[in-house]
Amino acid sequence: MPIVSEKVRMLFEERKIKVRYDLVLESIDLGRRVATFKTPTGAVETGYDFINVIPPMRAPDAVRNSPLPWQDGPWKSDGWIEVNRDNLRHKRFNNVFAIGDVAGVPKGKTAASVKWQVPVVVDHLVASLAGKESASVYGGYTSCPLITRLGRAMLVEFDYKDNLVPSFPGVIAPLAELWVTWVMKTMALKPTYLSMLRGRA
Amino acid sequence: MNEFDPLTFLAVFEEMMGPLLWILIALAVVATLAFVVLLVREHGIVTRRLFVSEILGLFGGVLALVLMAKVSSSGFTDAGGPADWFLIGLVYGAGLIGTVIVVYAVLGWLAPGRRSTA
Ligand SMILES: Cc1cc2nc3c(=O)[nH]c(=O)nc-3n(C[C@H](O)[C@H](O)[C@H](O)COP(=O)(O)OP(=O)(O)OC[C@H]3O[C@@H](n4cnc5c(N)ncnc54)[C@H](O)[C@@H]3O)c2cc1C
Numbered sequence: 202m203p204i205v206s207e208k209v210r211m212l213f214e215e216r217k218i219k220v221r222y223d224l225v226l227e228s229i230d231l232g233r234r235v236a237t238f239k240t241p242t243g244a245v246e247t248g249y250d251f252i253n254v255i256p257p258m259r260a261p262d263a264v265r266n267s268p269l270p271w272q273d274g275p276w277k278s279d280g281w282i283e284v285n286r287d288n289l290r291h292k293r294f295n296n297v298f299a300i301g302d303v304a305g306v307p308k309g310k311t312a313a314s315v316k317w318q319v320p321v322v323v324d325h326l327v328a329s330l331a332g333k334e335s336a337s338v339y340g341g342y343t344s345c346p347l348i349t350r351l352g353r354a355m356l357v358e359f360d361y362k363d364n365l366v367p368s369f370p371g372v373i374a375p376l377a378e379l380w381v382t383w384v385m386k387t388m389a390l391k392p393t394y395l396s397m398l399r400g401r402a
Numbered sequence: 403m404n405e406f407d408p409l410t411f412l413a414v415f416e417e418m419m420g421p422l423l424w425i426l427i428a429l430a431v432v433a434t435l436a437f438v439v440l441l442v443r444e445h446g447i448v449t450r451r452l453f454v455s456e457i458l459g460l461f462g463g464v465l466a467l468v469l470m471a472k473v474s475s476s477g478f479t480d481a482g483g484p485a486d487w488f489l490i491g492l493v494y495g496a497g498l499i500g501t502v503i504v505v506y507a508v509l510g511w512l513a514p515g516r517r518s519t520a
Contacts, residue, residue, distance in 0.1 A: 351475075351476065351480075352476035352477065352479075352480030353480050353482055369485075372485050372488075373485050374483065374485075377482060377483050377485075378482045378483075379481075379482050379483050379485055379486055380476060380478070380480040380481045380482060380486040380489070381485045381486050381488075381489045383474065383476055383480065384470075384474045384476070384489065387474050387475055387476070388418065388473065388474055389414060389418065392414045392415075392417035392418040393414050393417075395417050396410070396413040396414050396416075396417045399413070399417075401409075401410070401413035402410045402413050402414055
């Protein structure tokens, strides 16, 4: 997401946080506190005081070992389900849809995306049952409350086209570090997701 | 958000506060009713009582802000833009108005000979 990446780059620079890209964690020596990274120029060892490792994400085995995932392209190895990005219908199995993290679409691995995906899929399912077509489209909406420090966050929302799609235009600016966004993140999001799971939101 | 549905907001607030939500709503309704009934019975506002309520209301607003800071694990010093100032104003305002109405109603219903003043 280029515009957010630029903003974060500026924040890092302002706070004198050094950033290094193109490092892929290969191994970690807990005793010596040394992490080894693969880089374009060979292996690099780096000592650390605190390390936060994010594992590679992929579909669960039940999906990966089924005929559902992409058969080629960038998502083949991760096993995400091969769906049409606009209506989330499987490209090869007409009666299969995928929503949530398991859907092989370019954006949208968030609970907020699910909230946008469900009505689209429901529309298509209902239309199919009635023998009709639905024009409902998922535009790739996703949302990420990006915490920039204790007490402040940015409410970043965007779509397939890397456009910012703010929910509260003019009130909550997408690239502003705001307390109100922190308040929303810390107080309202979990209850929102829980009410989503209960089918009430 | 996808669409603004008041029922969604209710669901989220219920999830957030549990039974406290209903207690607060009940308190607001009862206090407002008590306040309105007082206005009707006394044919208007009792200035002295309103003054006392307003003074306490100033503290009520502060209390609301302190509570907000506590439950959001942050403070208003974190405010970074107009939307933040607006929220701070809103929280303070809610605390102030709520306190004024509650205090005015309580004082009014406790005061002896409340119908003689006007
Ligand atoms: C640290 C972190 C923070 C996040 N913050 C946010 C946020 O602030 N806002 C936001 O919108 N999103 C956020 N997300 C993303 C969000 O959590 C996911 O997008 C969302 O949970 C995806 O839901 P899902 O139902 O598609 O998948 P999941 O929640 O992963 O559910 C899949 C379920 O399937 C189960 N399962 C797997 N294999 C099998 C099997 N063989 N049989 C039966 N069950 C199986 C799993 O146990 C799991 O319970 C965050 C994610 C992470 C990791």
